[in-house]
Each structure stands twice: as structure tokens, then as C-alpha cells.
Amino acid sequence: MLHVTLRQLQVFEAVARHLSFSRAAEELHLTQPAVSMQIKQLELNVGLPLFEQIGKKIFLTDAGNEVYYYSRSIAQQLAEAEAVLGEMKGVKHGKLNISVVSTANYFAPQLLALFCQRNQNVTLSLNVINREVLINQLANNEMDLGVMGLPPDGLDIDVEPFMENPxxxxxxxxxxxxxxxxxxxxxxxxxxxxxxxxxxxxxxxxxxxxxxxxxxxxxxxxxxxxxxxxxxxxxxxxxxxxxxxxxxxxxxxxxxxxLDVESFPILRHWYVVHRKGKRLSAVALAFKEFLLQEAAQVMQTVKE
Structure with missing residues (x-):
């Protein structure tokens, strides 16, 4: 049985994500020796090395990659639990982590601005990335909601169209x-x-x-x-x-x-996506409903 602490996993996840003890220490507001100590204790508990150093760079070992996978999953579940428990307490604010493909960034800020005007206690994180990175984030359940034009095949995701994309x-x-x-x-x-x-x-x-x-x-x-x-x-x-x-x-x-070309425009849609079965927070659910119910009308009004 593994005897690890949440703090050890939190520190490990930051080091593994940055592949840097110093950057992890800066993010977590810890000293670098404190970070190193947490990693050493975790490696003793696991019984295997989690990092290897080659020159001045560190890399995850095979065991490190496995622990990194589970540490991210645990962190995501804790974040979801925090959101759910906050809602049960009647908390009226929340965090919203949205990722959009680069083309969607031409309209996403306007929609997010209107949503935040109506929900002023929402803390927003908007990540503008390419399609490949967004698909990776979906696969790893790294954001609340995504906005993209062509949902990928082969991923267990929830996909709903909310606006035309000619x-x-x-x-x-x-x-x-x-x-x-x-x-x-x-x-x-x-x-x-x-x-x-x-x-x-x-x-x-x-x-x-x-x-x-x-x-x-x-x-x-x-x-x-x-x-x-x-x-x-x-x-x-x-x-x-x-x-x-x-x-x-x-x-x-x-x-x-x-240009006035026959058979154009090519009619496509914008989709709001997330992992299937993901327990969305109240804020994420509200933004999803906002997209599905109002986005097309809002953007049409902007054009006019």
C-alpha cells in the first residue's frame, strides 16, 4: 500500500509539469530544498526513482510518468470536489477554465465578457491554443470546457453545436x-x-x-x-x-x-466540448447553457 500525502503529489505534479524544481518551487511558493525533500520522500514511499537527471535537465522515469498520470487525475478530482462542495455551501462564485482554438478567439472574448458581466464573481482562465493541443487537453481532462470547429473522433467526449461557422x-x-x-x-x-x-x-x-x-x-x-x-x-x-x-x-x-463562389460558404458549426461524464461545476454548466441558448444571437447582434 502506498503511503503518500496529497502535498507530496501536489509538489510532484508541479515538478513533473515544469520539469524543473525551481519553477515548481516558485509556483508553490516554497523553497527549492523543500520541494526536493517532498520529492525524495515520495520516491522513498514509492520505492522507485521518479526523475532522472541528464546534464542540467531532469526527465520523468517510467515510474514517474505513471505517478504523473495519477497525480493529475487526483488533482482534477479534488478541484471538482471543491467546486461541488462550494455549491452545496451556497457559494456564488467559481472558477471557469476555458480552452478555445485560435479561430474561436475572434468571438470568444466577447461572449466571455458578457457572461462575466452577468456573473461578476467568476474567475476566468481563457487558453487560446491550436486544435492539437486542445485535443490533448480533452484527452487529459485538463479544462472545464473547450470550443472548437471540428470535434475529434475516438475520444469519449460530449459535443454540442452552438453557432454556425461558415x-x-x-x-x-x-x-x-x-x-x-x-x-x-x-x-x-x-x-x-x-x-x-x-x-x-x-x-x-x-x-x-x-x-x-x-x-x-x-x-x-x-x-x-x-x-x-x-x-x-x-x-x-x-x-x-x-x-x-x-x-x-x-x-x-x-x-x-x-468571393461569390458556388457551393460556398462551407457550412460548419462551433462546438462546446468536454469529457463525457465530467461533473461540471455550476459555473461551467451556466456558461455551457449560455453558449447553447444565446451565443448565436449575441454574435449576430454584434455584427449588426
Missing amino acids: LVVIAPTSHPLARERHIQLARLAQETFIVREEGSGTRSAMERFFLQHNLTLSTGMEMSTNEAIKQAVQAGMGLGVVSIHTLTLELETNRLVV
Whole structure:
């Protein structure tokens, strides 16, 4: 039977996450010797080394990786228990940990701001990350809720659509196609496209769309952000396919134009996601309901 303390697991989790004794000590407001002592006691209790040092860097051993997995799970369950018990006491505030893919960051702050205006005692953490990192967070149950455009297959998650996410073709205002109407898809095959990186939800939807229409997409450059794509398109380096939610400023200032292409926009949705069976706090449940009931209307009002 393991005789470990929650404090030991807390200290270990911080060291394992940072792979640094000093950064863990800073986060936990402890001295580095105190952190080292907790790790040594934990290793004695486990009976196996949890870290190994190579040069100036430390790495998790196989046993360390196992303990790290369980320490994170225990920490998450304790956080959920704290939230539930707080609600039973009638606590009117809470923490909300939200992760969104980078494209969703064009509208997420507005929705979160309105939610926080209505719930002023909520402490908010917003993480803007790429799709791959968000999927990893889902797999490890590291956030309350996520917002993404293309939910992954193979994960045991709860997925609900809350707002449309149309993908449109953009061009510089000087492009020959800018003033044409009912542009044939075959005409787009003659153009070069600036695309998002592999694994991006937008790129996957774009490639799937052209494949379904038996067209070969000519790609020029890959960009890791929507801002980079818009800048490249504006500079005349090619066309782009982006979410309509990313274009408010560019359309208002006539820097870019949305082309009138047959079968466009590609109709997708934004989804709110979390691990299936996760016991959401009252705050997380309230924000999820806010997204499902009001997000689309709120964003439509903003556009108008």
C-alpha cells in the first residue's frame, strides 16, 4: 500500500509539469530544498526513482510518468470536489477554465465578457491554443470546457453545436474575381491558395470540400494563424478560406473581399466540448447553457 500525502503529489505534479524544481518551487511558493525533500520522500514511499537527471535537465522515469498520470487525475478530482462542495455551501462564485482554438478567439472574448458581466464573481482562465493541443487537453481532462470547429473522433467526449461557422473564400479587393458573381468552383482550381497548417480544422474542411467536388487544390504557402493568411491574401499571394468570424475588421475597411463562389460558404458549426461524464461545476454548466441558448444571437447582434 502506498503511503503518500496529497502535498507530496501536489509538489510532484508541479515538478513533473515544469520539469524543473525551481519553477515548481516558485509556483508553490516554497523553497527549492523543500520541494526536493517532498520529492525524495515520495520516491522513498514509492520505492522507485521518479526523475532522472541528464546534464542540467531532469526527465520523468517510467515510474514517474505513471505517478504523473495519477497525480493529475487526483488533482482534477479534488478541484471538482471543491467546486461541488462550494455549491452545496451556497457559494456564488467559481472558477471557469476555458480552452478555445485560435479561430474561436475572434468571438470568444466577447461572449466571455458578457457572461462575466452577468456573473461578476467568476474567475476566468481563457487558453487560446491550436486544435492539437486542445485535443490533448480533452484527452487529459485538463479544462472545464473547450470550443472548437471540428470535434475529434475516438475520444469519449460530449459535443454540442452552438453557432454556425461558415467558411468563405477571400481575395484582395484588386483581384480579378472580386467583382464577379456566381464563380464556378472549377475556376478556383486555377488559383493558388494560402492554407492553414496540417491538422487545422479549417484546412481539413477545405480539403474535404474540394475532394468531394473532384477538384485539386493548388496550395502555395502554409500559415499557422488566420492573421497570417489574411495578410498574405491581402498582399496578393493567393486566395484563402477562413471563417467568416475572422473578417469583421477587413470587410469593414475594404482590405479583403468575400468571393461569390458556388457551393460556398462551407457550412460548419462551433462546438462546446468536454469529457463525457465530467461533473461540471455550476459555473461551467451556466456558461455551457449560455453558449447553447444565446451565443448565436449575441454574435449576430454584434455584427449588426
